[in-house]
Amino acid sequence: MSEKVLIAKGDQKEIYRVGDKTYKSFEPGFPKAEVLNEAMNTARVEETDLNIPKVLAVTVEDGRWTIVKEYIEGKTLAELMEEHPEKKREYLEKLVDLQIEVNSKKCPLLNRLKEKLARQIDSVKELDDITRYDLQTRLDGMPKHLKLCHGDFEPKNIIVQGDKYYIIDWVHAAQGNASADAARTYLLLALEDQKTADEYLEMFCEKTETAKTYVQKWLPIVAAAQLTKKRPQEKELLMRWLDVVDYE
Template identity: 55%
Template sequence: MKLEQVLATRANKIIYRYEDTVVKVFEKGYPKSLILNEALNQSRVEETGLKIPKIRAVGMIDECWSITMDYIPGKTLDQLFKENPEKTDELLELFVDLQLEMHSKTAPALNKLKDKLVRQIQSIKEIDATTRYELLMRLDSMPKHTKLCHGDFLPSNIIINDSGAYIIDWSHATQGNASGDTATTYLKMTLYYPDLAEKYIKLFCKKSDTALQYVQKWLPIVAAQQLLRATTEEEKKFLFKWLDVIDYQG
């Protein structure tokens, strides 16, 4: 297999198109367990019936692990927002409806969101023990649900074509409380789509009949989680602003 057409480059992988497939090639030494877990998670999400790329194979290319899946033609919702500003409300409605459809699914074999968050918060050394304790107590008080959660649900991870809307990049998939997943989306929308963030959260709360204050209670928790993935000082500074647990007690 000769891979030439690069679709995207990430910190630990390069994503190629090869004929009717997408091949994720991970850097040499990237943990095999994480790669196999990502493929397994995506396979479990396939079983829910959602429109997502199907896993074709897991293997090695030039001593690097790879995941091969269906190539989904079309444009990302991110592209459509930029190309059609007059359709912002219509596209945002589609975005929220798609997230609600996802949250209506269950995948019982997936890891639990709450367990993952506990492990991640405990591992963050950039925040003090008192703040970690406050965050863990808040997380423990949240209702336990089993809804399908994406973990990175953004317009850039949705592809639209004549067959409908497809959700891609399931590497952070879990089962848990939908409002935790929604808080992650809102936090990232505030960072990457500041003009859409407030419209998004209000529309989501209206359509799902969820209190805004309830989603806000998740914000310090998911902000702490995102610190582990932050790649720039600017992003870390942004996330620290959302870490004040006391500000979100109401």
């Protein structure tokens, strides 16, 4: 039997490899609906022709719900960017190209992004009633699109295998506005490095012929949604973005 190798560990889950399979194992008591939703999201995205690790099974092992997927050998785009800083712009451009490819797809059985964001904003205890109302009003006024959105699109979720790029972690996938997806990527990059985030946004807007201010209008909305993660190290920056009514 192949050796069990731990790949990553979080608060309520761990990911390990056995042979050519990846096992994502959740803590006992983790909501079954969330596990099944993640597996279903991934299965639905499989129906596009994007390169993603396929779901092979959903099972229970030692009282833990577990999603079994294909194992993809390679390094993440984040690792390559760190190892080869001289190629950072080249890798950033690949990130943008992959995101544009994702956003070009349709996945009609996924949840609607605007509805998910509305629920997240309502659940954030840190928001006062006026801020919550302003955010919901802004969200309601945004154009309704039905493009495939990853919801957590960043370099650590791209695995590079030779000349192939595999996109992982589709737990937050939804159908909605591509600029909302881009705003979330910008936010995730900015939490790590503001300069990289700014380079990304310039590149995304140029390649998609999108006005930067249009993407930026989504930032307070996705910042509020990110607060549901309850990460203390992010709270100050996210709360600051909520105060921004409009961008120049």
